[in-house]
Structure formats: C-alpha cells, structure tokens
Amino acid sequence: MSSLNEPRRKTRIVEGLGFSLLRLVTLVTVLPILGLVAYIIFMGAPSFSWQFLTAAPSNGMREGGILPAIIGTLYLTLGTALFSVPLGVAAGIYIAEYAQDNRLTRLIRIAIINLAGIPSVVYGLFGLGLFVLFLKFGTSILAASLTLSIMTLPVIISTTEEALRSVPNSFRVVSTSLGATRWQTIWKVILPQGLPGIITGIILGLERAAGETAPILFTGATFFLPELPTSVMDSTMALPYHIFVISTQIPGMPIKIQYGTVLVLLIFVLGMNLVATIIRSRARAKRQW
C-alpha cells in the first residue's frame, strides 16, 4: 500500500514546491514595481508646491519649478495626438473593415509589426533626417510631434483593428440590410461600438509618446528655455528629457527637485494608464454582446 502511494506523494510534494516557486518568482517580479512607484511618491511628494508646478527653473535648474517642461510635454502629447489619432484610426478601420486577405495586406501587417519594433532612438535619427533637416522644420515641436506620431501609430492601428474586429458581424449584416452604405455602417454602427477599445488604445499609445526621450533628443527637446514656446516651430523643454538632464548633466542637483520632477511625469503617464484601464473595464461591463 505504502509503496503504491510513495510516488503519488512525491508528485504532490513536487507540485507544492513548484507552485511555491512560481508564487515566489511572481512576487519578486511584482513587488519591485510597487516598491518603485511607492518610493518615487514618497520621495517626490514633499517637493510639490504651487511654485514647483507653476514657475520656471532658476539658478541653473537648482531652484524654481518645472512649468516649461510640463507645458512642453503637454504640447508634444497633443501634437502627437493630432497626427497619429486620425491616421492610426483610419488605418485600423482599413485593416479591420476593408482589407482583403492578400499579399498587400500581409505587407501592411509586416510594416506595422516593424514600426512597433524599431528602437526609439532610430525614430530620433529618422526624425532628424526627414523632419528637421530635409523638410527644414528645425528642432521644433512640429518635428518632435511628427516623429512621436509615427512611433505611436502601430499601437493605435493595432488596438483600433482589434476593437473593430470584436464587434459581432451581425451588426454589419443588419445595418447593410437596412440600406446603409459601407461607410454609414462603419461610422454609425461599428465605430461607436468599438469606441471604448479605440480610446483605450489611443491613450496607451500617447502614454508611451509622453514618456519617450530618445525620439525627441535631436528633433525638438531643448536643455533650457527661459520662456514658453510660442509656435510649433519653437523647440521646447519636456519632462522626460528634463529628467535626463537633471539626473546626469547638472552636478549638485537637489535631490528633492529630481524626485519631484520624476513624480510629475509618473503621475502624468500612470494617470493616462489608469484612465485607459477604467474606460476598458467599464465598457466591458456595459457590453451586451
């Protein structure tokens, strides 16, 4: 009897040990993330003040606030949205609703996959070559936004496609049978159904653009500006680049300002993340199909 149960007991022990190991590995992966965020909040919160958020840096960045960097990141994110949202959503609609399964569509898919994989610093080189030098935009908000847009495109295209594909086919059939044209069906029926998914994708794409440094290094970011940019042809300060500057280029930088700046960017980026998550889960709860 016991000899029969012996191997059985052994596998049970192995299973228990294995599951514990997986739990441990997951904990070791997840805890540092929470620790990191908590630590930045803890270290950065004390530097928050009205002045920190609304004043320009002074005394070689060692005093004052970070307003120009906050505004710059807002401008760049908005600029990116302006180009990448219409283009990306339209491209997503094309792939989900129009494209046939042929060689051209496969080529488009490969192109999207590659756009998603190109290193961000290579986007920076491309932006420098095309927008800054060839089209003579100079290092400007315009050049940086365009560079970030192209980097953001694949995220928006893929999530739009996914959102539209998940709308059941019966919606299309019913709408067409009521006499609607293909575009009317898409505009009035399919897009509204897929909207939460599309918005989630847009926010996640813009979140990434807002936090990127490498693509704007040589296309639009600048070390320090005494005044806010007044046109799209001006270069701008931006939070991610500012963090890089104050953590590597300026000796004797007060640690409080460093953590404060990092916290502002983190709130900006994770705030967008949170909004996307909420939109997604609410839409999922409301969905009737």
Place this chain on the structure above:
Amino acid sequence: MKENRMAPKKQIGDTVITSIIKVCGYSSILFVGLILVFLLKEGLPALKDVPITSLFSIRWYPIEGLFGILPLIFGTLLVTISATLIALPFGLGTAIFISEVAPRWIKEILKPIVEILAGIPSVVLGFIGILVIVPFFRKFLDLPTGLTAFTGAVLLGLIAIPTIVSVAEDALNTVPPGYRQAGLALGATRWQTIWGVTVPAAKTGILTAVMLGIGRALGETMAVMMVTGNAPVLPSGLNAIFEPVRTMTATIASEMGEVATGSQHYQVLFLIGILLFLLSLVINITASAVSTKQRKRAERILS
C-alpha cells in the same frame, strides 16, 4: 423619390472616404520605407568616407577619427543577452503563474501591476538606476563603480518583463481548455499538466514572447545610457559584465547632439542606426513568422 436623389451623393461620399481610408491603411508601408530611405541617405556615405578597416576596428574614439563599432556591438550583445537571461525566468514564471495557477482575483490584481511597469518611462527607470541601483551594486558587489553592464542588464530585464509576460500569457491562454482537462483526466497533477501539456502546446507563442522581449531590450536607449557607464571598450575578460560598457543605442543618443551634420562621425552614427533597424527587422519578422506558422497549424488541427 427623396431617397433616389440622395443616393448618388451618398455613393460619392462613400467613394471619397473609402479612398482616404485606403491611403491611411497603406501609410505604414510608406513610413517603414521612409525610415529606411532616410537612414540609408544619411548613413551609407559612411561606408565610402570611412575606411572599412577603421569601422571594424576595436577602438571607438571619434575625436581622432577612430570609428571602430565592434565595442559598441559587443556592448549591445552583452547587455541584451544578460538582460534576456534575467528577464526570462521572471517573465515566463509570472506569465505561467497568472495564466495557470493564480485564482481569478489575484489575476485581476497582477495584470494591472505588470501594465504599470510597461507604462513607466525608461528615463524614470534610468533615474532610479542612477540614484538607487548603481550605489547599491557598487557596495553590495564591492565594485569600483556601479555603472556596469550588469546594472544595465538588470534594468533592461525589468523593461523586457512586461512584454514577455503579456505575450506569453496570451499564448498560454490560447491553449484550448480540452488539453488541460485531458492531462488531468489521465491522472497528471496540475504541475505535470502545466509542464507536460500546456507549456509545450504554447511553445511557439512563448518563443515569440522571448524574441519580442529581446527586441525590446535591444532597442532600449535612455535607461541603458544612464547606468552602463558609457565606456566603448572591448572586454578584457569574463568579468566584463561588471565593467562599464556602451551600447549602440546609447552611442547614438549621447553623441548625435554634438556632431556636425554630414560629418564622418554623423554618418557613422546613422550607420549604427541602420544596423539597429535591420536587427529589429530580423527579430520582428522572425517572431511574427513563427507565430503565424503556429496559428495555421493550430487551425488545421482543430478543424
């Protein structure tokens, strides 16, 4: 009657919008093409102006006209491979735990946390790297400096983990429940089913996850640049991992701001960009080819 008058207008509107959407659909091909064209335009002249022997030498010292890219390639390989080795057990372990072991409520907590990590900008991780991880490693490992390839690999591993977790978890989720039930029905424990049935069934998806993770680590710029010490030297021995290095991405990011447009140095930096572009191309096309093949096979088996 009214309907009839409206119809042609509607049709024209439809055609116009359809063509606009089509053009947008093709735009990704255009952009990949443009990126390649402009990298080649700025970078290819380097092959003509800079002697090949100089390019493939072991010294990167642009001020004296020495453009040996081997130390940079080596730096990228060293950091990327170590990062992958660090990220793999944690990424795959977490993916398996989320998909196969964790109860539903734990899943709902874990997934957003991994997404948070994916959302943290790399410059923030680099910042924490400089202020927290670098001093810690210097003390803990008793090194002359904490700015080493190892520090970079740890941060890069952290950056690659969300990619690996989400793609691998997707792959595990697409394994039909019947596979697991069959495993359990044959008397295997859940642990045996995971390793004997579920993971092997998802292995191409997991391979895709690993490749995309490698791609993510390879292209990462800011975090690596901030913590690896920026030393473009070839390794002297096995302990190179605990010495400063310089990756290809970091070289472009840290030097492009200071070079004169069109100079040899400028061209070589673009040449490095071309190399990175081609590397990511190979990795991504392979990854997607692997997963398409798998999907087709799965469709055949299940139909």
